[in-house]
Amino acid sequence: MEGIGPLLDWLEHTALAVSIAESDWAFAVIETVHVIALALLIGTICVVDLRLLGLASVKQAYRALSREVLPWTWAAFGFSLITGSLMFITQATEYFANTAFRIKLFLLALAGLNVLIFETVAARDAARWDGDVPVPWRGKLAAALSLTLWIAIVFFGRRIGFTMNPG
Amino acid sequence: MLALAQWLSATPLSLALRELDWLVPLLQTVHILAIAMVVSSVFLIDVRLLDFTRSQSITETARRFMPWIWTGLAILAVSGAALITVEPMRALPNPAFQIKMALLFVAIAATWLFQISLRGDAVFWQSAGSRRSMATVLAVSAFLLWCAIVGAGRLIAYLQVS
Numbered sequence: 001m002e003g004i005g006p007l008l009d010w011l012e013h014t015a016l017a018v019s020i021a022e023s024d025w026a027f028a029v030i031e032t033v034h035v036i037a038l039a040l041l042i043g044t045i046c047v048v049d050l051r052l053l054g055l056a057s058v059k060q061a062y063r064a065l066s067r068e069v070l071p072w073t074w075a076a077f078g079f080s081l082i083t084g085s086l087m088f089i090t091q092a093t094e095y096f097a098n099t100a101f102r103i104k105l106f107l108l109a110l111a112g113l114n115v116l117i118f119e120t121v122a123a124r125d126a127a128r129w130d131g132d133v134p135v136p137w138r139g140k141l142a143a144a145l146s147l148t149l150w151i152a153i154v155f156f157g158r159r160i161g162f163t164m165n166p167g
Numbered sequence: 168m169l170a171l172a173q174w175l176s177a178t179p180l181s182l183a184l185r186e187l188d189w190l191v192p193l194l195q196t197v198h199i200l201a202i203a204m205v206v207s208s209v210f211l212i213d214v215r216l217l218d219f220t221r222s223q224s225i226t227e228t229a230r231r232f233m234p235w236i237w238t239g240l241a242i243l244a245v246s247g248a249a250l251i252t253v254e255p256m257r258a259l260p261n262p263a264f265q266i267k268m269a270l271l272f273v274a275i276a277a278t279w280l281f282q283i284s285l286r287g288d289a290v291f292w293q294s295a296g297s298r299r300s301m302a303t304v305l306a307v308s309a310f311l312l313w314c315a316i317v318g319a320g321r322l323i324a325y326l327q328v329s
Contacts, residue, residue, distance in 0.1 A: 028318075028321060028322060028325055029318075031321055032314075032317055032318040032321045035199070035202070035317050035321060036206060036314055036317055038199075038203070039199070039202050039203040039205075039206040039207060039317070040203075040206060040207055040210055041203075042200070042203040042207070043203045043204060043206060043207020043208065043210070043211075044207055044211075046203070046204075046207070047207070047211070056231075057231065060222070064222065068220055068222060069211075072210070072211075072214070151196075151200065154196050154199050154200060154203075155192070155193075155196045158192050158195050158196050158199065159192055162192055
């Protein structure tokens with residue numbers, strides 16, 4: 001982790017980072033797109049998670065539903081990642097040192113791990129429980145973890161705003 | 168607005184709530200989660216209106232997601248009112264907040280009109296060709312309107328009246 005200082009410093013001084021930081025409106029616009037993207041990300045994940053928990057969309061089979069919704073989830077994730085990165089580079093050193101930011105990244109990694117485990121373990125025999133309401137316990141656990149993690153991610157994401165020094 | 172905000176700020180309730188430094192982040196988190204509920208529901212209904220998916224009829228899709236829009240709006244109203252009570256000066260005299268409320272009024276009216284359009288005739292939006300193009304225009308405008316509301320909401324932080 002020692003060598004990361006110079007990299008963060010370099011990122012902050014790129015033309016892109018500087019132009020965003022110095023603009024009156026760029027950061028606000030990027031932040032707004034970030035909020036809309038994460039709203040779509042969390043909302044669409046909720047649709048799938050609630051189906052797994054048997055609480056919503058019960059008329060649709062799981063695989064058909066996820067095939068319909070998840071492409072939008074991935075698109076929203078892409079926009080969240082891009083806008084998040086654009087914001088990050090403007091104050092790379094400080095964001096990196098921010099506790100709330102670190103916790104948020106850690107939780108994002110856990111959310112990703114949850115998806116990976118679900119896809120490789122629980123969803124392998126999805127054809128069997130596709131129409132079940134709710135699905136077997138492994139799917140319910142993944143869904144409950146997913147919802148909890150994303151709520152926490154939003155909370156710590158907001159905390160970043162409260163614990164960063166003005167740039 | 169300024170006088171009202173100043174008066175509210177001085178009330179014992181507002182002063183007491185401002186002492187709790189975890190309250191605003193918590194209320195904002197709830198507010199953001201409710202935004203996710205509303206924006207995603209609007210988006211998924213729009214996706215159906217624009218024919219990007221055909222697994223269910225427009226009425227079925229609307230019936231599925233409209234309750235989430237109304238529930239989300241209720242949570243936004245409560246968390247929003249709470250946020251205003253804690254920090255009246257941050258919101259009430261703020262032009263970004265006022266624009267947000269005006270846009271929100273339009274959005275809620277449009278949502279309600281859409282709901283009514285389905286009640287009378289379940290295949291209203293699927294019938295004639297002109298209704299299809301109207302559906303496209305309304306779907307895109309609705310989503311852009313909600314994006315503008317989110318933008319105005321974000322702008323509140325940048326246009327603080329001191």
